[in-house]
Amino acid sequence: MPEGDTVxxxxxxxxxxxAGRGIVESDLRWPSLATADLSGRRTxxxxxxxxxxxxxxxxGLTLHSHLRMEGQWRIEATPRLQPxxxxxxxxxxxxxxxxxxxxGLRLGMLDLVETxxxxxLVGHLGPDLLGPDWDAERAVDNLATSGMPLGEALLDQRNLAGLGTLWTAETLFVLGIHPWTTxxxxxxxTLEQVVARARHLIDRGRRDAVQSSTGxxxxxxxxxxxxxSGRPCRRCGATVRVALVGEPTRERTMFYCPSCQGGLGPTDDGRPQRPLGSESGRRRVTGQR
Incomplete structure (x- = not known):
């Protein structure tokens, strides 16, 4: 799922x-919006x-979308738009x-509502790491009272909005924190440090086409x-691993280094993991307990 900087x-x-231009053609291919027409309205x-x-x-209308795992918005020149x-x-x-x-291709959500x-649709979200409503103190308060493993809490958009598995894993590794620590x-x-580092990484990420925590x-x-996973840790040389974090049916993958971050996660069975993409590395992470 794209991270907040990509969005x-x-x-x-x-x-x-x-922005500032009128819509001359509108086609919303979503069951609940099949008859909606935005033609003639200015963005x-x-x-x-x-x-x-x-x-x-x-x-006073807003088209809301969410990319989910595979969605994207693509921009094409109208005069040369291919059939x-x-x-x-x-x-x-x-x-x-x-x-x-x-x-809008393969979108995960599409809604048309009054502005x-x-x-x-978005009122449940915590403070946006890249938004004008960013409030570091409130984000820390939300994490501190979440009762969740930190990796899960950072991914819960109700605590702070924008982080995905990439920036969560990289933030916790850089700070040497075990993702399953409550x-x-x-x-x-420490929580203030986590929030500050996460914001630094995602803010830097929005400025580059390639997301990088290493520089x-x-x-x-x-x-x-x-x-x-299955490759040497850049810091200590031990093997990087991947396991699940979060409640059943809502688990997310978490990459981490047990040597640098305090040992195996509770959902990691400890079996050898080959590098992603190799034949032996294709075992489903969801099969780990």
Whole structure:
């Protein structure tokens, strides 16, 4: 699932392409929106809220979307828009202005609501790491009272909005914190450090096309642990591992180094893990207990 910095960049591209321009063609391929037509409305702005996108139109309407695991918004030049896009089974939304067309592909959520009702869709989110509502103290309070393992608490968008598995894993590795440590067991200074580091990483990530915690933008060199299970830890040389964090049915994968971060996680069976992509490394993480 895309991280908040990726969604922020998506919102900025959509805003730059469509803000201030009228929609000349609208096609919303979503069961509840099949008869909705945004043609003739002018885009006011497109903003992100955590991992959610809010496309605001004149007349007090907002098109809300969420990318989930595989979604994306693509920008194409309207005069050269190829017919194959309109025929694509992946197309969920088409919004065309005279110069640029936004194509919503494989979207996980799509809603059309009155702008004053946006809170019905995103009001549950905690402070946005990349938003004007960012409040570090409230984010720390939310984590401290969550009662969750810290890795899970950071991924819970009700505590703070925008983090995914990449920036969560990288933040905890850099600080040497075990992802399964209960957040309430950590002192406030440590939680403040976690929040500050997470915001630093995701804020830096929105400025580059390649997300990097190591400082390197080279392929395969951009992360310390995320996506590197079965490979040597860049810090200590031990083997990076991946296991599940979170409640059943809501688990997420967590990459970590047991040597640097306090031992095996409770959901890690300790069996050898080969590098991702290798034949032996394709064992489903969801099969671990």
């Amino acid at each position: 922020w960049r998506t919102a900025r591209r959509l805003h730059e392409a469509l 006011l702005e497109v903003v992100s809220r955590g991992k959610h996108l809010l496309h605001r139109f004149e007349g 194959r896009w309109r025929r694509s089974p992946d197309l969920r939304a088409l919004l065309a202005a005279s110069e640029w067309t936004a194509l 004053r009702q946006e809170s019905d 957040a309430s067991q950590l002192d406030r200074a 390197s933008l080279a392929r395969g060199e951009s992360t310390y642990v995320h996506g590197r």
